[in-house]
Amino acid sequence: MSSENIVCTGCGCLCDDIKAEASSDRLAHIENACAKGAAYLSAVFNMERRAVSLIQGQQRPIGEAIDEAKTLLAKAKRPLIFGLDGSTCQAQQMAIRLARERRATIDDVSSSSYGPLIQQILSGELPTCSLSEVKDNADVLIYWGADPLNTHPRHLSRYTYYAYTDYNPAGWYPKVTLCSVEVRNTGLTAMSNTVFKLKPRQDADFITAILGNEQSATVEADRFLQMVRKSRFCVVFCGSGLISSLDGDLNLFSKMMKSLQQLTKIAVMPMVSEANSRGFTQMLYQETGYVNQVSFVDGVSHGSDFSIHEQLAKGAPDCVVSFDADPFYLLPQSAIPGLEAANVIYMGRFKTPLAGFADVVIPTALPGIEQDGSFVRMDGQKVDLPFLRDTPFPTDEVVISQLMEAL
């Protein structure tokens, strides 16, 4: 066994300094990965954890499951393609083509999280930067509604706070202000130099105060403005807490960023959790001008009508094709009846609640371990994935090309 460099696809950090040694049936050794990443990559080798090829709950050969998926997709009148946040950019591009040819609706998890933020970044309305620009350059790091110690365990150590090479004379804390804007006490708030504690759903009020007319100005908003004003380069890492609190409407936030740009150099970055959600949103944006919630029924249509949640809530799709995404983990239960009414095809790496529910399950290879390809990191940088070992499972690309043959 020899040690190979791999990229962890456990979250949007896409750490590319992972060293791994694989034997035939297990990940014998892994270095540099966080606990979450190590558990995720190790699970690939545990056949008990891997999805099993099924048709209506009965174990069948993978080829038969793909044939059944072809049949279900071919007869669908209102197909919905969902997920793809763990697929390679190459597979995402093919899936978008499949959706276009099949006149389907396509969406991913960004629909109920970072979609509006990424849309504004890609359209140039919000300033952004790469993670390599952050390290050693940004002197104020603001995590807003984000808890990286739990969502992206190596974010601080590999890319931001602890990655700095320039230390204070005391030899420990980097010359950077770590700031947390949060509704609850977290590990990050405990270690932050500056904390702005908000009540749930009060982010808009805080932003209004920062935008500062005399009626809304507060001591906390002044403190925030002073911190930004003193900085040379400030980066705002936006978490799902911020997006949720603003109900996905980033206009006020965007206005605040434009105002803060008058004070200092400032950039935003989405704390994307899914490994290649940034890739999917960028790919769909290139193809259609929208990052998610797209219907190809009549050319290109976009809007919340085509979000996975609204589609399922109104029972629109008659066939749901999920690429390694599980609505039971991702959506509130009001979406579930729509899932029960449709034929469901699940293509994924692991057993999940959806795999136990789908009409057809097709186990697929995990990018970064069992196939190569490229992903896009949370900061929009493309990362090429090597692969570690061969696998009996087909890649997403192979399955999609077979589904397209049938059409």
Add this chain to the structure above:
Amino acid sequence: MKDDLREMRIQLIMFEDVYLDTLRHAEGWESARYQEASAILHLSPNDIKKLDVKNGSHLQVVSSGGSIVVKIKSDPHCDEGYGCIPSGLYSNYLAGHDPYASKVPSLKAMEVTLSPTQQEVTPFSEVLPEKRFA
């Protein structure tokens, strides 16, 4: 045994828990340890006192989306009037969302009612639809 009539309304905040994610990857979503770790409601010690229950006892949590029974964990980092539940099948089950009224599911701040109960923790099987192909 008859359930208690005490009630308390709080805002429930969903949070990401790296331990839970790690457990799901390592042992699978059906494992007993993952299920047990998912069904934990973090509450401030004062709120636990107000409910007159003990750390580790069970509470019924009722939201506009549904009702589940979870285990309490006393958490001094929790503010009074707020509870925290890890992101997962239980939090999604509780989240009632009207996609026509708001764009993003209100997973980060849900109004819920708590009441002490002697019932067992709700198993995953009760928050998921029946398997089609048992």
